[in-house]
Amino acid sequence: MAQPIQDHDREAVRRLHAEGKSRNQIARELGRGAATVSKIAAAEGLAFSGGARVAAATEARTADAAARREQLADDALDGALAQVERVGAADSARDARDYATAARALTEVHAKVAELARNTKTSSAGGMLDRLADALLGPQDGAPDGG
Known part of the structure; x- marks a missing residue:
């Protein structure tokens, strides 16, 4: 008892x-x-500070995710610039077109990641990753709507 x-x-x-x-x-x-x-x-009416530790860990994960998004955006932009440089040195029109297409795709990735970074300051990392995948991959054939 x-x-x-x-x-x-x-x-x-x-x-x-x-x-x-x-x-x-x-x-x-x-x-x-x-x-x-x-x-x-x-x-x-007493509270324990365990919540403060969780909040600090969440804040650290959020900051880390923001830094990783920024790095991804920078890498995409650097890749796009490298592809643009290759266009001028291409041996054929087909190579030039392929480099330009790659540059455009990387520029779009940069723009989408930068937009997500602005729009996800208060959202969870998991939600951000789902939106990033949706934004980069676009609608998939045969994929169910909304999920």
Whole structure:
């Protein structure tokens, strides 16, 4: 049978929380379950900083994804410029056309990734990747609508 929550439990949770201890540290120190400590903390209006760690990790992932999008856009633009340079040095009209086509495709990739970067500042990385694939690949034959 679970021990009832006593006033000394509440006082200890308040004191240990004020010292900056985590929910699990408090539970171990008091010999109580983490759920009991959470229940006491909620009743006392106390919150633990685990959410801050998650928020910091999410912010770091978001910043990393933004940097990767920027790198992808830069690489696409660099590739387009390299293809444009090859057009002038092409041995045949067909090669020149192929280089120009590649340059155009890479320029479109650059533009789409840059647009996605602007439009996805507040969206999730998974959603951004789905939209990036949709934007780059366009509608696929036989693919179901909306998915």
